[in-house]
Amino acid sequence: MNKIFGPLLIGLLVGLVVLSSSMYTVDQRQNALVFQLGEVVSVKKSPGLYFKLPMVQNIRYFDTRILTLDAADPERFITSEKKNVLVDSFIKWRVIDARQFYVSVAGDETRAEIRLNQTVNDGLRAEFGKRTINDVVSGRREEIMKIIRAKADQDARKIGVQVVDVRIKRVDLPETVSENVYRRMEAERKQVANELRSTGAAEAEKIKADADKQKEVIVAEAYRDAQSVKGLGDAKASALYATAYGKNAEFYAFYRSMQAYRESFKSKSDVMVLDPSADFFKYLKNPRAAGGK
Amino acid sequence: MAWNDPQWGNKDNRKNSGPPDLDELWKRLNERLGGLFGNKGGGDGGGGDGFSPGGLPGGGNLVGLLIAVLVLIWLASGFYIVDTGQRGVVLRFGKYVETTEPGPRWHFPWPIEAREIVNMDQVRTVEIGYRNNVKSKVLRESLMLTDDENIIDLQFAVQYILKDPKEFLFVNRAPEDTVLQVAETAMREIVGKNKMNFVLYEGRAEIADRAKVLMQRILDRYKTGISISQVTLQNIQPPEQVQAAFDDAVKAGQDRERLKNEAEAYFNDVVPRARGLASRLKAEAEGYKLSVIANAEGEASRFVQVLSEYQKAPQVTRQRIYLDTMQTVMNNTSKVLVDQKGGNSLLYLPIDKLQQIVSQPYSGAPDVLSQPPATSTPAAVDVRSRDALRNRDRGDRP
Secondary structure, three states, X not given: OHHHHHHHHHXXXXXXXXXXXXXXXXXXXXXXXXXXXXXXXXXXXXXXXXXXXXXXXXXXXXXXXXEEEEOOOOEEEEOOOOOXXXXXXXXXXXXXXXXXXXXXXXXXXXXXXHHHHHHXXXXXXXXXXXXXXXXXXXXXHHHHHHHHHHHHHHXXXXXXXXEEEEEEEEEEOOHHHHHHHHHHHHHHHHHHHHHHHHHHHHHXXXXXXXXXXXXXXXXXXXXXXXXXXXXXXXXXXXHHHHHHHHHHHHHHHHHHHHHHHHHHOOOOOOEEEEOOOOXXXXXXXXXXXXXXX | OOOOOOHHHHHHHHOOOOOHHHHHHHHHHHHHHHHHHHHHHHHHHOOOOOOOOOHHHHHHHHHHHHHHHHHHHHHHOOEEEEOOOEEEEEEEOOEEEEEEOOEEEEOOOOOOEEEEEEEOOOOEEEEEOEEOEEEEEOHHHHEEEOOOOOEEEEEEEEEEEEOOHHHHHHOEOOHHHHHHHHHHHHHHHHHHOOOHHHHHHHOHHHXXXXXXXXXXXXXXXXXXXXXXXXXXXXXXXXXXXXXXXXXXXXXXXXXXXXXXXXHHHHXXXXXXXXXXXXXXXXXXXXXXXXXXXXXXXXHHHHHHHHHHHHHHOHHHHHHHHHHXXXXXXXXXXXXXXXXXXXXXXXXXXXXXXXXXXXXXXXXXXXXXXXXXXXXXXXXXXXXXOOOHHHHHHXXXXX
8 A cells, every 4th residue: 555655646746747738728718729830730619628739739829709999099081071080980809710810910919900900991981081071970870880890890801800890989070170160059059049039029029019009909999988988978968957957948047047146156255346226126225116027 | 955864853852942742743744754755755766765664654644634634625715605796607617607696606616617706786887078077077078079060068977787797708808898988989879860959958868868778789789798777968068168159049048038028027017907997997987977967867856846846936936046046145245335326437446455354365356347337237257167077068068
């Protein structure tokens, strides 16, 4: 037992070392190329545990996740209206053919990105050149992105890469043009403001004028009606007087005159200079004066 | 120093003081281990000391213990806890095996299995156009073009959680950065499709909604395993350079409303007042009419009654009325009897003095009567009516 234990342990350790150099794992996020003497022997696309010949074969891993290429500075393009735009875009890509990827760009992500960037920019330049700013910003944005993605993907396959998406992040106008846009926006707003104010004033005037007009009409009509009513009253009163006084016009004259005299001479400051021979005084001198009429 | 170096023994001998137990223990361990490795060295080198018969089993036991402990530690490294809101993802030799639910878990330790814990429910936020608070703007991110080639300033935040840990870990290299990129591209696309007035004023909610839908669609296409919970527009306004003009336009709208309201108020003041005046005029007229008619009825009735009495005894009634009237008149006035028989001598009447006797002051000159006794009836003094409102009527009366 003892004799075996030692060599056993040694053998175990050696075995482990040998084993570990002939096993390797491929992660869920990777693909692996198996090289033998500098040549690609096989490609491992599924994750798991694999075996290889130790020493003779070695492995190279490639990240197969989706990567992003996002340029730091925007690119300048010219639209069909000969206007400049600054465009910031990003590319989503991933390695799908590790062997091709290795063969074409030596598995270097940076190199791959340079090439992708160029393809995409060429595509953008071409598409923007055919379209107006409005197309690019609004109507045709999606369409342009689709076209460029298709083109870029087609080219990318040559290096074992799939272009998942090309998206335009920002389309901006250059500084000087932006200034002009601001001036235009300002002017347009001022116009809107003026129009609002003037229509407001006009409507207000209309309402006020209408109010005044109605006032005039109402008052005038009321005055007219009032006069008419007063006239009715006067007429009725006149009719009543006429009917009554007309029964004996002479007596009315007498009676009314008496009333008039009574009302006219009722203040001590009224001075009457009278002749005593007036009929009123006839009994003053003679109690048996002629009978009054 | 090799294990079987006799110096060990010397060291022992030098240390006479010190805890003897530990020393003993150390010595025995050395011997056993020395025995074990001495054998190995002998096996490799091809020659060595013999082994102590009692060395190996005892040494084997301790080593076995050690190995057992190591194995236990190794196995224990497979324990892990998944908190609520998290998920554990287990890989075996790099291959995805399972997603584990919250609770205490265990997996085969490395190199067989490995785990990664993903926080699913934690709400993460991405800010675009600003940092921390809306005041610190990032103009590069916040200024964008609208459909009518105007520029607006938009700041928004996107909140998201994870929905698929497998996709989140394995499909994209930097899924959280992706959220930022997708947020910008989606929002700019939506804003670019709409007119400025819509984006600034009526359409805010709709813009946020549409952007959220688009973002989710893109993120799902990339299989990021991320679910967007909310897109919040923090601030949409015109760029600073033109804000004054925009504010003024808003104020102009308010001014317009104000002017209209003022006019309406004027209308509501003037017209009802006019109606009130109209009612008053009509009521006054009615009142006048009724009073005039009533007066007339009264006067007429009075006259008619007197007339009927008169007709029964005209002469007497007339005389009576005449004398009553004259009495009242004479009673109430100042009189001067002048007996002039034919002579044309001027008579001087000190009317002023007469008037001074009168207690009541009387403004205005009296009508001085002429001397010749032509008429017996006293001159009349115009009676002016005092009530202006009944002016016309008195004049018109028969």
